[in-house]
Amino acid sequence: MARHASSSRARPSIYDVAVRAGVSHMTVSRVINGHTNIKESTREHVLRVIEELGYQPSSVARALASRQSRSVGVIVDAADHYGPKNTLLAIERAAREVGYTVAAFSLNGLGDGGIRDGIADLSSHGVDAMCMIAPRTSSLLAVTGAPLDVPTVVAGDVDDRPSMITVAVDQGHGASLVAEHLVGLGHRSILHLAGPLDWIDARARERSWRAEMQRRGLESRTLVGDWSSDFGYEVGARHPLDDVSAVFASNDQMALGLLHGLSTRGIRVPDDIAVVGYDDAPESRHLLPPLTTVRQDFDAVGKAALQAVLDAIEGRPVQARQRVLPELVVRASTVGSGSQAQRLAPARALEVEAPLESAI
Known part of the structure; x- marks a missing residue:
């Protein structure tokens, strides 16, 4: 009673x-x-x-x-960076939609011991499966060497691990879109600001970019950065750019710093130099000028990763390598009024994102 x-x-x-x-x-x-x-x-x-x-x-x-917890454990390396953070959020959203919870463990540079601690911590919660967000080679190697007794999916562009279930944005395709766009506008002297090459995504973008330049008979010019706006600023403010007509930055943060640095030298974008970023971070459309960039569909990655996890739990066939195609968002940093690109290729028609309308 x-x-x-x-x-x-x-x-x-x-x-x-x-x-x-x-x-x-x-x-x-x-x-x-x-x-x-x-x-x-x-x-x-x-x-x-x-x-x-x-x-x-x-x-x-x-x-x-x-006898299932209806929970998925996620081990995430470099959770403070844009890609890993948004991949984690996307997996959490996808899990909620199907009644699953997510238990996350952030490595924060803990190395192999951190991976083992993370697996032990999540296993203690009785998770039904694991998802690894391992953006760096070091964290990927630690993940693949760890003992795992539940179905496991890696969210990352891992081409050289055929035995692993992987879901990721096709980074090479994104770099190809940028090459097609800039070369199509008439640019021939293009500088690539790569991310740290121990990052799997940065290496995939740089490798694809280099191949695209070679295929077109153009020089592949690359500076390796650290993802930060400060690095982009230093390039824009101090690096010799007299013979450069366009810059492809491997993330929007470096592109942001680059725009600032170029402005200190009176170099106009896109009139003197066109700039392309990567990520389509929310603030990229509000930069001056608004940034042409590659949009990654993290929601699609999260849903595909979670579906792969659920299929593995239920014993259904799982596609070992799943790739989500990114898209190029064209804004004024490459095709603004009076830009050098328009003077180089005035007849080429491009689909440009419309300016934001005021809500006031």
């Missing part, structure tokens, strides 16, 4: 449903989890009581009944 009385003040439990329906709590659990050895009249009666009480099964109750 005390249990039933308290239910009016708190969220109803599986025991409240059992008392009201006149059955055991195990029968309620079997109904919730779709067991077939339940009389149809009993099933309908229990479901009617569940609706009357407004009972919602907790994840813990479902886990006890199904």
